[in-house]
Amino acid sequence: MPQYFADIKETEFFLLDDEAHHAAVVQRHKEGDNILVFDGSGRQYDARIDKIQKNFVRGTLLKPRYVRRVSLEITLCFVPNSRVGLEETLDKCTQLGVSFFQPISSARSEYDVLKKYQDKLPRWQQIMLSACKQCNTPFLPKILPPAPFSQIISDEKISSLIAYEAEQTHTLSWGVQQLGNPKQLRVFIGPAGGWSEEEISLAATHRTPAVTLGVNILRAETACMAACAKML
Numbered sequence: 001m002p003q004y005f006a007d008i009k010e011t012e013f014f015l016l017d018d019e020a021h022h023a024a025v026v027q028r029h030k031e032g033d034n035i036l037v038f039d040g041s042g043r044q045y046d047a048r049i050d051k052i053q054k055n056f057v058r059g060t061l062l063k064p065r066y067v068r069r070v071s072l073e074i075t076l077c078f079v080p081n082s083r084v085g086l087e088e089t090l091d092k093c094t095q096l097g098v099s100f101f102q103p104i105s106s107a108r109s110e111y112d113v114l115k116k117y118q119d120k121l122p123r124w125q126q127i128m129l130s131a132c133k134q135c136n137t138p139f140l141p142k143i144l145p146p147a148p149f150s151q152i153i154s155d156e157k158i159s160s161l162i163a164y165e166a167e168q169t170h171t172l173s174w175g176v177q178q179l180g181n182p183k184q185l186r187v188f189i190g191p192a193g194g195w196s197e198e199e200i201s202l203a204a205t206h207r208t209p210a211v212t213l214g215v216n217i218l219r220a221e222t223a224c225m226a227a228c229a230k231m232l
Contacts, residue, residue: 002029006037008043008045013060014057016055023057031052043064043067065138074100074232075100076189076227077152077189081221085220099142101144104147106190107196125143153202159186160187162209163212167210172212175209
């Protein structure tokens with residue numbers, strides 16, 4: 001059953017603009033049709049369309065769906081290598097269940113993620129929304145404002161791990177255990193050129209253990225997906 005991002009009230013839902021167009025024009029739903037709606041916060045309902053107008057759909061919530069939650073809230077702190085790579089990461093890691101995305105810049109960044117961030121945000125949000133609809137999850141991740149690695153790593157409020165290609169012994173599962181199996185975790189994934197030695201030292205200073213993702217050195221986007229898949 002198609003899933004639509006909706007404004008959910010007590011007993012009703014509303015689809016606006018693109019979502020209304022998708023339901024009424026692309027999918028050709030009619031008044032009386034049953035659909036699935038969600039609000040991005042975890043609420044998901046079986047629902048019925050009552051009224052269709054241009055760029056507006058209104059309906060009734062029928063019953064809530066049981067929603068399975070991830071056991072670990074992950075913030076993926078990653079250094080994008082390109083626009084395509086960033087968008088691929090948002091898509092695939094949303095499907096895996098990441099809760100927050102934190103784009104960062106580093107010493108070896110190849111893509112200026114800080115440039116015109118606000119202009120890029122609507123497209124990023126649309127990519128995540130499409131991924132939610134694709135995999136039928138009611139949880140829409142949030143994108144945090146891009147920032148330099150040195151600024152983000154200095155915040156020790158949330159337990160963190162950093163994937164490092166030179167680390168050969170300590171695995172992700174080891175790192176999670178060392179941190180006391182937290183409910184919230186930040187995972188740092190570096191750029192194509194890897195982290196600098198200074199950045200790894202800075203991470204250690206801020207109590208962020210370095211871990212390995214396996215024997216092979218992974219493409220940055222693959223590393224993001226592998227890390228999330230191993231923990232979710």
